[in-house]
Amino acid sequence: MARQLSFELPARPARGRGDFFVSNANATAVALIEAWPDWPARKLVLCGPEGAGKTHLAHVWADLSGAMIVQAAELAGADVPALASAHVAVENASDIAGVVEAETALFHLHNLALAEGRSLLVTARAAPSAWAFALPDLASRLQGTPTCMLEEPDDTLLGAVMMKQFADRQILPSPGTITYLTRRIPRSFEAAKRTVEALDALSLSTGRPVGRALAAALLDKSGG
Template identity: 55%
Template sequence: MARQLILDLPVRPARGRAAFFVAPANEIAVAQIEDWRGWPGGKLVLIGPEGSGKTHLVHVWAELTSAPVRYAADLAVADLPALAGTGAVAVEDAERIGGDRAAETALFHLHNLLAASGGALLVTARGPARDWGLGLPDLASRMQAAATAHLNPPDDALLAAVLVKLFADRQLAVKPDLIGYLVDRMERSFAAAAETVAAIDREALATGHRPGIRLARTVLDKTLPEAR
């Protein structure tokens, strides 16, 4: 069968609380997010690998608090008093500003403005603050002193739920046997789940076949020959 033209259509992830699957790997972090009024000093650093659900959980928190969500690298040009005036702010990808003096200074000032007004600050990163390469000592000390929540690598139940959600985000309804097949064979990480679902979607569009075990086997054989 001739391969079809693949249209690069946008994927719209579901980010509501009902779409976030709670499992042993993330239940403590979810509880910490929902108990945000009890954060020591009004701040929390949410740590997890790429694709672990940090952004989804940030949007859950943003719904709870009406908080704006900003990338750390963009804070240098943000209206910090206006942001702090909302009473709660989420800042994503803080590990990417290490060495960027303007962005570090902006995050430090935002932290202090929120602290002075009794506001709440949620910061996300892939690793702990000591590994961000921060050059501003005052910011480094405050981030390292913040309470942390961790999103851990997925167990079978969480990986299966993530796969179902990733397929659903692409408007693909798949059978349980495909999910079980993938869980048993793919790399056990959130990033690998996202890459695998995207590859299966591309292959399905290119061949005109519905996503299933046979198509998944083809995809896995291309990326991981031993996964059969």
Template identity: 55%
Template sequence: MAEQLNFDLPVRAALGREDFFVSPANAMALGLVESWPNWSGGKLVISGPSGSGKSHLVQVWAHMSGAQVVAAADLTEANVPHLAKHPVAVEDVHRIAGVPDAQTALFHLHNLTLAEGNTLLLTGIGAPPQWGLDLPDLLSRMQGATVAVMEDPDDMLLMAVMAKQFGDRQLMPNPDTLSYLVKHMERSFADVARVVQELDSLSLSEKRPITKVLAKRVLEP
């Protein structure tokens, strides 16, 4: 078998629709995204844990719709008029809990985007009532949105996400190693990211391919 060579290359995430692996855990969310522009009230929320593919779905939708994409923490009232002229996605709304200026900017962006006849996509960890928003008018508008939930991952999705993250790093462990990792790691997207990063670093530092031997070392308590 040819030896896997590892190079310290930049990570380039593949974020096209063809790169999005569909499983029962995310099929409903994908279906709602792809139902654009027929969203109830002109807006949609994608809710899911860190690493679950929310940003990937945002990029899929941005490609479909020509949307602008902005992090909630970067919102200011000054950029609202420009953003509202197009469909717009606001990522990680939970990160502006306790940030009055960003919440006010999102409130105005919500109203102006819909008034312009455009659509709004928002993402966050948990449902909108769990985002910690304390601007009452904004919270009421978030609670009125349809929520597309990214469910806890099944084995197929965990393996697909792990394979994709290795692929983004131009690495290709064999299927037996991937199966071993999925069977023995914590069942979360966050742990997938941790395991992939640690295996990449270990493989690079020791100039060894990613095998079960390295996988066991990363997974050992």
């Protein structure tokens, strides 16, 4: 039954391998994550738009490999040798492009982890070729790293992403709601995220369940 009471419940993302829906847009990335012991030079850059599943796949990889996960923005103050003692995933690395202290830490982490026989996963919105690096040595190492791009979703993946986002918020939409939405919103992860958030907020404010009628009211209001 769809949620009908207006309790604001925290979203708790499920990030296990079984919670990740595979489609043509991400099948190559999933295969690479699962085959991580065979990565050339033991490293991979995983990039794609916000909401494409980069963080989810980083957690899947951490479960498979025992890796630690660190945000790139936290590297400047991190214990790099300790991070390099295990396989490591660096999230949102494109955010530190041009930040010398953080780039320097990532450069040392890259070199030390690989020297210790560890594997390195880097996630970012864009491929390293598009980053405005401050350190040429880091640029050469990351631009020479095998890179996999997660694509914008097809209709099937878009529906699965929205269903997962609703589930993370403990919401069960009425039958037909997801199909109705995927035919009317832009085909992007960001649009799916905004729509789920807006429907959750509208449901909370009105006390109405998340269903096709509420979705229609939201899209009419937003001009969708």
